[in-house]
Amino acid sequence: MTDQQPILFxxxxxGGMTCxxxxxxxxxxxxxxxxxxxxxxxLPTRSxxxxxxxxxxxxxxxxxxxxxxxxxxxxxxxxATSGE
Amino acid sequence: xxxxxDLLILGSGSTAFAAAIRAADLGxxxxxxxxxxLGGTCVNRGCLPSKNLIEAARIVHEAAHPRYAGLAxxxxxxxxxxxxxxxxxxxxxxxxxxxxxVAGGLTDLELLEGDAAFTDPHTVQVGDRVVxxxxxxxxxxSRPTIPPIPGLADVPYLTSDLLDADEVGRLTExxxxxxxxxxxxxxxxxxQMFSRLGSRVTIVxxxxxxxxxxxxxxxxxADAFTAxxxxxxxxxxxxxxxxxxxGVELAVEQAGAGRVVRAARLLVAxxxxxxxxxxxxDRAGIKIDGDGFVPVDAQLRTSQPHVWAAGxxxxxxxxxxxxxxxxARQGRIVADNAFADAARAFDGSVIPRAIFTDPPIAVVGETxxxxxxxxxxxxxxxxxxxxxxxxxxxxxxxxxVKFIASTIDERVLGVHIIGEAAPEIIHEAxxxxxxxxxxxxxxxxxxxxxxMSEALKIGAQAFSRDVTKLSCCAE
Numbered sequence: 001m002t003d004q005q006p007i008l009f010x011x012x013x014x015g016g017m018t019c020x021x022x023x024x025x026x027x028x029x030x031x032x033x034x035x036x037x038x039x040x041x042x043l044p045t046r047s048x049x050x051x052x053x054x055x056x057x058x059x060x061x062x063x064x065x066x067x068x069x070x071x072x073x074x075x076x077x078x079x080a081t082s083g084e
Numbered sequence: 085x086x087x088x089x090d091l092l093i094l095g096s097g098s099t100a101f102a103a104a105i106r107a108a109d110l111g112x113x114x115x116x117x118x119x120x121x122l123g124g125t126c127v128n129r130g131c132l133p134s135k136n137l138i139e140a141a142r143i144v145h146e147a148a149h150p151r152y153a154g155l156a157x158x159x160x161x162x163x164x165x166x167x168x169x170x171x172x173x174x175x176x177x178x179x180x181x182x183x184x185x186v187a188g189g190l191t192d193l194e195l196l197e198g199d200a201a202f203t204d205p206h207t208v209q210v211g212d213r214v215v216x217x218x219x220x221x222x223x224x225x226s227r228p229t230i231p232p233i234p235g236l237a238d239v240p241y242l243t244s245d246l247l248d249a250d251e252v253g254r255l256t257e258x259x260x261x262x263x264x265x266x267x268x269x270x271x272x273x274x275x276q277m278f279s280r281l282g283s284r285v286t287i288v289x290x291x292x293x294x295x296x297x298x299x300x301x302x303x304x305x306a307d308a309f310t311a312x313x314x315x316x317x318x319x320x321x322x323x324x325x326x327x328x329x330x331g332v333e334l335a336v337e338q339a340g341a342g343r344v345v346r347a348a349r350l351l352v353a354x355x356x357x358x359x360x361x362x363x364x365x366d367r368a369g370i371k372i373d374g375d376g377f378v379p380v381d382a383q384l385r386t387s388q389p390h391v392w393a394a395g396x397x398x399x400x401x402x403x404x405x406x407x408x409x410x411x412a413r414q415g416r417i418v419a420d421n422a423f424a425d426a427a428r429a430f431d432g433s434v435i436p437r438a439i440f441t442d443p444p445i446a447v448v449g450e451t452x453x454x455x456x457x458x459x460x461x462x463x464x465x466x467x468x469x470x471x472x473x474x475x476x477x478x479x480x481x482x483x484x485v486k487f488i489a490s491t492i493d494e495r496v497l498g499v500h501i502i503g504e505a506a507p508e509i510i511h512e513a514x515x516x517x518x519x520x521x522x523x524x525x526x527x528x529x530x531x532x533x534x535x536m537s538e539a540l541k542i543g544a545q546a547f548s549r550d551v552t553k554l555s556c557c558a559e
Contacts, residue, residue, distance in 0.1 A: 013090055013423070015111030046111050046191065062425065072110040074423045076090065076218065 005053040007037065010078045012048040012061060014041060016071040026071050029064045036061070048073065051081065089115040091422060092208060092217025094200045094363065097124020098408045099223035099395030101183060102415030104193055110423040113192040115217070117200040117210050121250055123183040124225050125396075126408040132178055133247040134273055136171045138440050141280035145312075145442070151479040162281050164258035172249035200224075202368035205388055219390050219422045222370070222378055223415060224363065226356035226396035226406060231265075231322070239327040242351040244270050259283050259349035263334050265322060266353035267293045269439045272305060274351060276441050279314045286315040286345050288322060288336055290354075294439070298451050298486055298500040300466065305441055305502065308482060317345070325350065356406055358397045375399070382429035383421050384414055392418040403432030410435060436514040438507035443483045446510035449498035449517055452488050461491040465546040469503040472542055473556065474534035480504040485543035487523065494522040499543075505536040512540055523547055533557045 014026055023041045026048065030039035035053040042048065050061060058075025065073035091107045093100045096118035104114045121128045147158045187193055198211035206216045228243035230236065245253035260283065264275040267289025279285040287293075287309070293302035293316070306316055323335040323342065331348040358376045365372055371387040372378055377399035384392045395411030398404055404414070410432070420426035439445040455462045469475040469483040483503025489496050499513035516525060526544035531537050533556065542551050542558050551558075 013111035013113070015109050015423070059425065066424065072424050074090075074111065074425075 005035075005055050007051060007081055008054050008078050009081055010050040010052055010056065010058065010061065011076040012050060012058075012065075012073045013076055014046050014048050014065065014071060014073045017041075017043055017046060019043075022071065025068055026065055026073070029068050029071070030061055030073075033060050033064045047076075054078075087213065087215045089113050089194070089215060089217050091115075091219050091221060091419070092215060093117065093221045093223055094208070095124060095221075095223035095225055095359075095395070096122050096183070096195070097223065097225050097395065097411065098126055099225070099411030099415040100124065100221070101186065102412040103221050103223065103394070103419045104190065104415075105186065106416045106419035107423055108190045108193060110419060112419075112423050114190070115194045115196055115215055116187070117196045117198065117208065117215075119197070119199045121179070121248070122187070122195065123179045125227075127179050127183060128175060129245050129248040129251070129253075131408055133171050133175050133249065134244075134270075134277070135440055136174050137167065137247070137281075138273060138277045140167055141277045142442055145280040162258070164281060165256055167281075168254075168256050171247075172254075175249040200363060202364040202370075205368045205390070220368075220392070221415070221418050221422075222360070222363070222365070222386070222391065222393040222397055223395045223411065224359040224397055225411075226358050228270075228352060229355040229357040230352060231354050233322045233325055235325040235327075236352070239325050239332050239350065241325075241332070242349055244274065244353060246351070259347070261331070261347035262286070262349050262351055263288060263332065263345055263347040264351045264353060265334070266355070267291065267295065267302070267318065268353065268355060269294065271351075271353035272309075272441050273439060274353060275314060276309065276312070278351075279309075279312060284313075284315075284347070286317065286347060288317045288320050288334060288345065290319075290321060292318045294445070297445070297447065300484065300486070301445050301447075301500060301502050304443070304483060305445065308441075308443060356396060358399065360397055377401070383427060384418050384430055385421070392422060394418050402430050403435070404430065405432065405435055405437060407435070407437060434514055434517045436510045438510060440507065443480070443503045444506045445500075445502045446506035447498070447500045448510055448514045449496070450488060451498060451500065452486075455488055455497055460497075462488055462497060463491050463547065464488045465543065467539070467543040467546045467551055469536075469539060471551050471554070472503075472534075472536060472539045474536050474538065475504060477534055478504070485539045487543050487547070489523050489547065494524060494547075496521055496523060496526070496544075499540070501539065503536065503539065509535075509537045509540060512537055531558070 027041045035056040038051045040049045062073045090112035091114045093116045096116045147160045196210045246255035248254045262283045264287045320336045320338040332350045333346045360376045369388045378393035394414035396406040417428045436448040452464045466486040470481045475481045486500040488498040523544040
């Protein structure tokens, strides 16, 4: 663990969500990954924005979501928290 | 919607749809590009319309040749235009139900109409629009191969596109006579269909019928065709084509001698060419082989890591086949690999395949020649359908079943059938082979009496018993 790692936004596509409970489950899964500060999951656009240290791998986020057994996630890209 | 997609699919056939549905399930934003009619070859101008008209042709033929003493031949009359009209309705109905409404029901799927051409590895131009795909699937299918025969470009000719319901290549008038150039599965299906609907048909084939299949299948079919009045010119080379006021004439060289075949129309059915030539694949760094097929690894990834290819465009790699359900399976695999890191490989070892002639043909697994070529110890047995009780009961004894089995463990390696109901009963063999069944497993299963599926039980028994001396139910 290092505090030197910059914080950034990681955009994810999320599949399999049908209701608000799903949003809660996916959010919890994403926030369980070490290095993740927060996750915002959006049902209508089937996507999530994760605020995380830059060393957090997209595969770790995807794996955490897939481990629920019901949902899928994949990384779309990452961007700086300072702006678009 | 944005012009940036998680998955950009070139093509809209069974491969594309399976990939789109699965990718959407996995959370992807998907776009599909189609330059012709939504749905691809199968629903518009392939499997579906051909099976519709082939069944109509069977009804016509069976009415005229009822097989049973006591049934008088009848002429049911053929209104070809009306037949084509109902076929078009079936095509449009299936296209609406299985493609258009499915696409409409998917979240985040956009359909783009037009020719697609890569401008760089992630960017595709579709008409005036520029779209990007983080991941891309090339599933553009195939089209009829047009052989380089002198004069062909100067005469009007038909291809399997004649089956289409809504494109210019569609056929609405029954030709009085027809030359079918080719001896593959499309050529034989359409040749018999036209013959039974009333055309005088001549097949001109470079080798025999159905080369690449078990040789006896093509020979049995050739005998059936000849008996129906279809003229067969095999081992024949098409030299040149010329148009005349009444139709076309094809100059053919056969066994060193030349002859000219004349007919009202010419149908070219000499194979399928992958639709990869106009895509600008080189600008995306995607390699193709000398025949235009896209090389892929077992997980269907091309030479460009973010681009996959599936369906007809990969040809016969990894034991794939150019067939609708094969493409659909591959499309799903691509979506799983692209968005769920599934690392799934395509397994083409057990794929049943059928040719909807009469008698129909169905095969699964290897031919005897393929097994011999890899020097695997195997034994083969061919059993005429004459020994299948149902075949005799309904006066449809033409055909045989051929098994190829390992001599090491009696595992079944291939099953090849020509005869009544072959496209249905092949699934028993395919399922058995999927679970690595032996000859004994086929024999052990109690089969319904009297069914054509008993051919599998009897065919498997032929390795160890004299099947001419079986009692009822093959026990």
